[in-house]
Structures are given as structure tokens and as C-alpha cells.
Amino acid sequence: MFIRSRHLADDRIVDACLDGALSASEAGHLDACPGCDARRAEFSRLLMDVSVAAAEGADEAFPEARLTRQRSRIMQRLVQHGQPGRLLAFPGSAIEPAPLSARPRPATRWIAAAAAAGLALGLLAGHLTDRLTPANSRRASQAVLRSLGDTGSAQSVGTVRQLSEEEFLSELDAAVSGVGSDALRPFDALTPRISEVALRE
Amino acid sequence: MSALTPQTHRSSGNAPLTRASELAADVKALMAAGDRDRACARFEELVAQQQRRAVRIAYHYLRDAHDADEAVQDAFVKVFTHIGSYREDYPFEVWFTRILVNGCLDLRKARARRLRWSVPMTTTPDGVQVDPPSPDRGPEASLLSGARGKEITAAVARLPERQRTVFTLCQIGELSTSEVSQSLGLSEATVRVHLFRAVRKLRQLLER
Ligand SMILES: [Zn+2]
DSSP states (O other), rough: OOOSSSSOOOOHOOOOOOOOOOOOHHHHHHOOOOOHHHHHHHHHHHHHHHHHHHHHHHHHHSOHHHHHHHHHHHHHHHHHHOTTOOOOOOOSSTTOOOOOOTSSEEEEEEHHHHHHHHHHHHHHHHHTTTSSSSSHHHHHHHHHHTTTOOSSGGGGGGTTTTOOOHHOOOOOHHHHHHGGGGOOOOOOOSSHHHHHHOOOO | OTOOOOGGOTTTOOOOOOHHHHHHHHHHHHHTTTTTHHHHHHHHHHHHHHHHHHHHHHHHSSOOHHHHHHHHHHHHHHHTHHHHHHHOOOHHHHHHHHHHHHHHHHHHHHHHHHHHHHOOOSSSSSBBBOOOSSOOGGGGGSSSSSHHHHHHHHHHHSHHHHHHHHHHHIIIIOOHHHHHHHHHHHOOHHEEEHHHHHHHHHHHOOOO
């Protein structure tokens, strides 16, 4: 039988294992060449092994009972908050409450650290407001002040605790990056942001 | 389109839609008709049908069971609250995966933010010993029975992020390369390139 002179490259073999359509000559070669066929078998086995092991890993973390609990929780949340047709919530608002409040979080001093950093930043930003980049500094300062409950004093740490964790940390991040107003932009949950999926390869 | 005749749903390519797409179209129609109770019942079926796939994706994406649980819950709640924007001729799995992946991204950003601003401590102000925040309690820490299983799961976790995302959606989320490309907004060729690199890397990592 005629065998196409060049063996298939690995990517074509992997394509063959997935749903990639091979050209007629590639498919003919694969059928006739024991070497390429062996490579296809090897890749197929690898894909199968990895898929099975990966699925098992997730399934062990999520046994049937946990899925049932999760489903109940979802349905409960729909009853409590699911009003169709509403606008997507701002982060931290009632429609998307911080889920799994019972979830154990390791104890950290982040609130204190963040409050101190935020306060220091607010003071610094306030100090620079009239001297350097007024608009950005003012926004940063305002963001920090907002996060400190608008009192602008160290006594407001009690107020900080009323903010959600995410809201507060977002404000701090916004203040640091000088894009405080961006924190008020509604998030677009339905548009993929693949650029953020992986910036590094 | 009647919510009671799901078998009539067709994709734009005239191929029959999946069961999940039929259920989603039913939920949408029932909600539009004001029948929230039946919509909820049908939605619960949809959750049950898609849940396993969703947690597998989220678990390997986030490498943390708690975060995965949260991401999956959020994604389903979002689906229900935005069911009015679901297009009946569009594969539900693709639409849902977009929402799920976006949610995973948000959670990861939140987690990174927490880590950035946190000062770990091992005792409370009262002197009570507490667990320090653990880094990703990933699949590699799971109770996979076989050594090979652990080795494989760890290898997947070591893939560069984009490769892992594409590989997870294709091989664990059981989406076609075309569906992954729609879910992630990448060209199909790009998806194939990342997929191939992932497989090549896995082979290298798992070679003995
Ligand atoms: Zn060959």
C-alpha cells in the first residue's frame, strides 16, 4: 500500500485524536503507517488517562451529597434573590451576596492591614491633591474616604467592617491604581474577558 | 416557541439542540409566561444535568473546592436571573461556560486581592491558634487513589494557564474545540494550538 512519505506531525496526530478533520492524504497515511498509528494510540491513551484522572479528582471533591447540597443552595438563592430581568448587580449588592457565608476563611489581619494602608494612602493622596495630578489624586483620596465610611478618621475602622470584604479591597486597589471611578462601573458578567484568562504563557 | 414542546427546539444550523438547551429554552418561555414555579422546577432539572460538568471545570480552573462551589452557584444564579437573554438557538453549554469562566476569573481576582492585602497570622488577638491561610488546596491535595492519578492531576495543574483553561474545557468540560472557541472568544485555530501545547506538555511531564 502507498504510504505518504512524510509522517504526520504531532499536532496533526493530536487533532486526529480530538475532533480535527484530517485531509484525505493524512487520513490515508495514518491508516497505513504503523508508526503514526502507534503515536495516535499513545496520544489517545494519554488524553483518556488525563481526562479520567482529572474528572475523578473533581468528583472526589464533589461527591453526590455535596452536589445535592449545592443544588439546594442554588434554588434557595433563586427564591431569595432571583428576580429575572433585573440589572446585573454592582459587586457587593444584594442580588449577588457574598455566597457561602459559612465558608471558613483563615483568620488574617487583613482588615487592619488594609485599613492602615488605606488610611495612609488617603492621607497621602489628600496631601498630593493640590500639588500633583489633581484629578487622579482626588479620585484616589475619595475612594479611600468612601471606603473609610466618609468620616476620614481612624475611628472609622468600625465602619469599614460594615463593607463587604470585596468592596473594601476593591476600593483599596482602585485607590492604589488611581482609577477609583472604575469601581463604580457595573461588571459585565456576560462578556468573556479572555484577555484576562491568561496574560502569561 | 412553546415551553411544552421542547423537542421542536432547533439550533440555527438545524441540528437538534441538546437537552440542556431545551431545558433552558423552557425556563425562558415559562418565565416569560409568568409561571415562575414551573420555571424553577425546570431550572432545577437543568442544574442537575449540568452541575457535574460545571464543578469539574470550576474545580480544575480554580484548584480549590470551596471556590469552585461558589463559582458554580454564582454561575447558575446568574443564568436564571438572565434567562431572558438566552438565545434558544444557541448551545446552552457554550453560554453557560462563558458565564462560569467569567465568574471563575472574578473569584480568582478576588482571591488575589485578598492575598495581596492580607497579613497572615497563626493566632487570634485572644491567643487562639488558627490555621494559616493555605495556598491553593489544589487537586494535587485531593484523595486520588492511585499514584498515577495524583501525578496526572498535578501535571494538569502545572500547565500554563491558557493551556489549562482550554484543556479543561475540552477534555474535562467535554466541549468541542469549536464550542471552546465560542466560550472563550478565541479562534478555533488558537484553541487547537493551546490544546496541542497542553497535550505535548502533559506528555513531557508524565514521561517516565
Ligand atoms: Zn507515519
